[in-house]
Amino acid sequence: MISGLRPLLSVVRPYRLHLAGAIGSGVLDQALTVAIAAAGAWVAGAAITGAGVAQLRPGLIVLACLVLPRAVLAFVESHLAHDMAFRILVDIRERLYVGFERIAPAHPKGHRSGDLAATVMDDVERLEVFFAHTLSPLCVAVVVPAGSVAALSFIHPALALVVLPVAGLVAFVPAWLRGRATVQGRAWRLRLGRLNATAVDGVQGLREIAAFGQEERFLVRLGAHGRDLHEAQLAHARRVGAERAATDLLIGLGVVGVLAGSAVLVAAGAMPVALYPAAVVLAAAALAPVTKLGDAARELGVVAAAGERVFAVVHAPAMAPEPAAPAPLPARPAALGVSFRDVSFRYGPGLPPAVSGVTFDIAAGETVALVGHSGAGKSTLTNLLLRFWDPEAGSVRVAGHDLRDLADQELRELICVVPQEIYLLNRTVAENIALGRPGASREEIETAARAALAHDFITEELPDGYDTVVGEWGARVSGGQRQRIAIARALLRDAPVLILDEPVSNVDAESERLLGLAMARVRAGRTTLLVAHRLSTIRTADRLIVLDRGEVAEVGTHAELVAAGGTYARLVRHQLR
Known part of the structure; x- marks a missing residue:
């Protein structure tokens, strides 16, 4: 016994x-x-x-x-x-x-x-x-x-x-x-x-x-x-x-x-x-x-x-164990380069590869959009960049360092994400924004909200302003408002690498316009990986990485890929129809 x-x-x-x-x-x-x-x-x-x-x-x-x-x-x-x-x-x-x-x-x-x-x-x-x-x-x-x-x-x-x-x-x-x-x-x-x-x-x-x-x-x-x-x-x-x-x-x-x-x-x-x-x-x-x-x-x-x-x-082992001797990073610059080198990954034994042999670079301060059908591997690559998992082969690097060599806390400070499904805690608006940087002052929170074009609706439409409790899953605010609160959180975090995952999904035209302005501000000077389906969002990227069945099919600007008439051009024609 x-x-x-x-x-x-x-x-x-x-x-x-x-x-x-x-x-x-x-x-x-x-x-x-x-x-x-x-x-x-x-x-x-x-x-x-x-x-x-x-x-x-x-x-x-x-x-x-x-x-x-x-x-x-x-x-x-x-x-x-x-x-x-x-x-x-x-x-x-x-x-x-x-x-x-x-x-x-x-x-x-x-x-x-x-x-x-x-x-x-x-x-x-x-x-x-x-x-x-x-x-x-x-x-x-x-x-x-x-x-x-x-x-x-x-x-x-x-x-x-x-x-x-x-x-x-x-x-x-x-x-x-x-x-x-x-x-x-x-x-x-x-x-x-x-x-x-x-x-x-x-x-x-x-x-x-x-x-x-x-x-x-x-x-x-x-x-x-x-x-x-x-x-x-x-x-x-x-x-x-x-x-x-x-x-x-x-x-x-x-x-x-x-x-x-x-x-x-x-x-x-x-x-x-x-x-x-x-x-x-x-x-x-x-x-x-x-x-x-x-x-x-x-x-x-x-x-x-x-x-x-x-x-x-x-006692469960970590899916991405922290290194025993993390590599030191220099003082954090405004932006960092990101690179994927021959990355392959599958979600379990016997399952087909989610991504296979993916290689591309994102220069410091550049915005790159991942494009492709559902299941092409876009979310997998963002999860690997966040180091929720480690690749089976190849490496994901930030500032030249393999993520497996970095301390988890240091990596979390380098990367910020605005996910597709925004989760807001059942707390006040201010507390949800401050999740990006606990201990931030009310002035810093409001500055981030203004930059994310969220200050006006917070003060004018919510009953208690920044002290309004948003409810479970942010039930008391709209989808577009949740997105802007999440962008304010990312601005307050002020990380050099940013992931925007379907940032304007399921919002109306006016919300998309406001979100587009807010995203332009949050992307400024940051290395950004953008996951998007909407053409209006994709076209704002500096360069596109087109994925097809887990592999890189095309790389280029929107105009170059449309002119090439390949996978991306077919996606555009399908969306326009």
């Missing part, structure tokens, strides 16, 4: 003082609980056998002195265990986000957002059971029963021999069913992830589902996932019930065995009658901590499965 939970144990090391305190106070708490119960049983046994007040007074004093410390220790153990658990969960969430950042975007593209949300939220919360309710009870379940058995053997060794095998069997039940618990835990977490993913799909696509009258079909699919989860939870509950029944049966047999053995010993004169209640109490005290451990262990299948999902992301 412990080997399967080793990844969880590894994150406890920085908090070993918390753990030691929780274990120590837990052991003392249970020891005092046993002492109180044993002392009370002794007082009851002595009173039954006719002891006077003077004889009972020491036992009563002990009981009175132990009650308050026991309550304090119970609080300390719970506080330390939960403080440790919550601190560890904070660390795990941070490491989980770093893992997402390291493997993005390749890993998330293969996973539904609801399933990832379940990993971030629910799976991490599940780990609290292990850190707060399992580690400390595990040690208590070893130490306290040993002390109780020792005290029981002091009363009579035969009683200890009755309790020991029962305690061993109670502890063995969760380990015996460990394999089944692991399988059931994985099934539970997997089906919960599917249900969450489907629910998130439904929320994000609510308008489309309603517009096409697919509410009933969506609910049927959601219900099917709910029933699958119910079956997994029911199987888990049946196993938990069987474990609890087996544990209760064993404990009952142990207590009955001690009752019977004590009765025989008392009848034979081998044990004082006054110790009879104490013997029974000590037997129960030896088994109670093991029972608590069993209660926690029954959930370890789900906990281990949640840990597997979390640490699969935390």
Whole structure:
């Protein structure tokens, strides 16, 4: 069981003082609980056998002195265990986000957002059971029963021999069913992830589902996932019930065995009658901590499965690992040259190449447009320039340096992107613009917005101006306004290399005109890679790289390529038609 939970144990090391305190106070708490119960049983046994007040007074004093410390220790153990658990969960969430950042975007593209949300939220919360309710009870379940058995053997060794095998069997039940618990835990977490993913799909696509009258079909699919989860939870509950029944049966047999053995010993004169209640109490005290451990262990299948999902992301290797010794770059100039040298890449084994043998240069300050049909490799090349992936062959270079030799943070500062699908955080307009340079002043934010032709609509059309919360995905602003906010963000970033990915897609003519003016400003003096389909945008580039099935088909200006009558000329004729 412990080997399967080793990844969880590894994150406890920085908090070993918390753990030691929780274990120590837990052991003392249970020891005092046993002492109180044993002392009370002794007082009851002595009173039954006719002891006077003077004889009972020491036992009563002990009981009175132990009650308050026991309550304090119970609080300390719970506080330390939960403080440790919550601190560890904070660390795990941070490491989980770093893992997402390291493997993005390749890993998330293969996973539904609801399933990832379940990993971030629910799976991490599940780990609290292990850190707060399992580690400390595990040690208590070893130490306290040993002390109780020792005290029981002091009363009579035969009683200890009755309790020991029962305690061993109670502890063995969760380990015996460990394999089944692991399988059931994985099934539970997997089906919960599917249900969450489907629910998130439904929320994000609510308008489309309603517009096409697919509410009933969506609910049927959601219900099917709910029933699958119910079956997994029911199987888990049946196993938990069987474990609890087996544990209760064993404990009952142990207590009955001690009752019977004590009765025989008392009848034979081998044990004082006054110790009879104490013997029974000590037997129960030896088994109670093991029972608590069993209660926690029954959930370890789900906990281990949640840990597997979390640490699969935390320990996932980067798709583009950072170099051990990054190459130093000189002081950042206003513009940097970019070059692709014989670049080939595919998105997975067995898939056709997305790009193959691509070679071209972009001079410092030049704007080059990537042109081609959908699937020609335009977005792949921009992703390689952002180093979301590394090419299988060839190299992508900035200022003469292979991207694989640069530190990730330094590369991010050199390149800025205005994507086709603009994502705005559910924060204010000012905060979304400041994402380009955190810590920027309001004056700097407004200057960037003015340059992006966004200041007027922000101050005149939005209810709270720069303090307007834009809603999820920027729902409170139009597509053209989102684009201009993104351009303001890029201007504030002030990176020497700029990627514009379909900057005027899905906007009207007036928005396209304003965006064209804003783009001219953001491109000025920067090395720009422009991905576009619209002829009005393509013609503003200094040079065009025409892609066809992942390869470079033509290179030249708009006029040169139209006159050549090749692939680009056919694209233009198709668009004009």
